[in-house]
Amino acid sequence: MTLNYWDPMREFANLRRELDRFFERTDNYWTFPFTRFSFLPGRAARAYPLLNISEDADNVYIEALAPGVDPQSLKVEVIRDQLSISGEKPAAVPDGKAEGYHRNERAAGRFVRTFTLPAEVEQDKVDAEYRDGLLTITLPKAEAAKPRQITVNMK
Amino acid sequence: MAETTIATTNTELEARPTETREPSRYQIPPVDIYEHDHGLTVFADMPGVSSDRVEVNVDNDVLTIRGRVQRETKGDAVSTEFAILDYFRQFKLNQEVDQEKITAKLNHGVLTIDLPKVEAARPRQIPVSVG
Incomplete structure (x- = not known):
């Protein structure tokens, strides 16, 4: 069961994802400004x-x-097929003065993001690892969500 | 400290086209630059770079940050929001920075570079005597 109310923001997110995918696929000059900054x-x-x-x-x-x-x-956190990631990125200089910054391009603060997984997963066997600034999460699929080969009987 | 990308005679950079298929495909890491009394600190977000693949060097007053990314992705992509390319960014240093004493460390994908000021450039309180 997913949360199935109509969420306009999710529609926007989906649209943006589609557009991102479009720009990533066409590998030409115009993709340059989109991929250059992370x-x-x-x-x-x-x-x-x-x-x-x-x-x-x-x-x-x-x-x-x-x-x-x-x-x-x-x-x-995993609840059925909803995954939520939260945390805090501390400011570079915790009590820095505004006039001390020559450049301030990195974002900082608390964040939370929740999204729908492509399949239901085994909640107890989720593995998460944080290394070099990348969070990698491995979620084993629930038995019911795994693809199954069905043998066709010939008669 | 001004950002710069210099025309270089560095042979290593010129050799890049043979190393990678698309030498121009690098990304610019976002940075914070903060000035203390004793110097400047540069923070650069470079996720995916391990400490043995990051390179910081100073040559002719130009600070160069470079990070190479090596990672493997598993499975077939369902949705892709980011791509990680190698990182590259350069800054022009002025005479205030003591280039011999620059230190750098990498922690959780954030590169921190300390650029201490030379003694002469540090603010100094001059006591005024009454007499």
Whole structure:
């Protein structure tokens, strides 16, 4: 069971994902400004962390781009096919003065992101690892969600 | 500290086209630059780079940050929101930075570079004596 109310923001997110995919596929000059920055521009308005989702027959793999996050604050929660990632990225200089910054391009603060997984997973066997600023989550698929080969009987 | 991308005579950079298929495909890491009394600190977000694949060097007053990414992805992509390319960014240093004393460390994908100021450039309180 998923949360099936109509959420206009999710529709926008889906649309943006489709557009992103379109720009990634056409590998020409115009993709350059889109792929060049991982966070800029509009860092505040974007979903954080950015995610890559992939799957094979047994597992769903999530990769989240989250450099500089306090590992103690990182929290991964799974409820059926909903996954939620939350945490906090501390400011570079905790009590820095505004006039001390020559450049301030990195975002900081608390974040939470919830999204729907492509399949139901075994909640107890989820494995998460945070290394080099990348959060990698491996979620084994629930038996019911795995593809099954059905033998066709010839008569 | 001004950002710069110099025309270089560095042979290593010129050799890049043979190393990678698309030498221009690098990304610019976002940075914070903060000035303390004793110097500048640069913070650069470089997720996916391990400490043995990051390179910081100073040559002719130009600070170069470079990070190479090596990772494997499992399974077939369902949705892709980011791509990680190698990182590259350069800054022009001024005379205030003591280039001998620059230190760098990498922690959870964030590169922190300390650029101490030379003694002469540090703010100094001069006591005024009454007499």
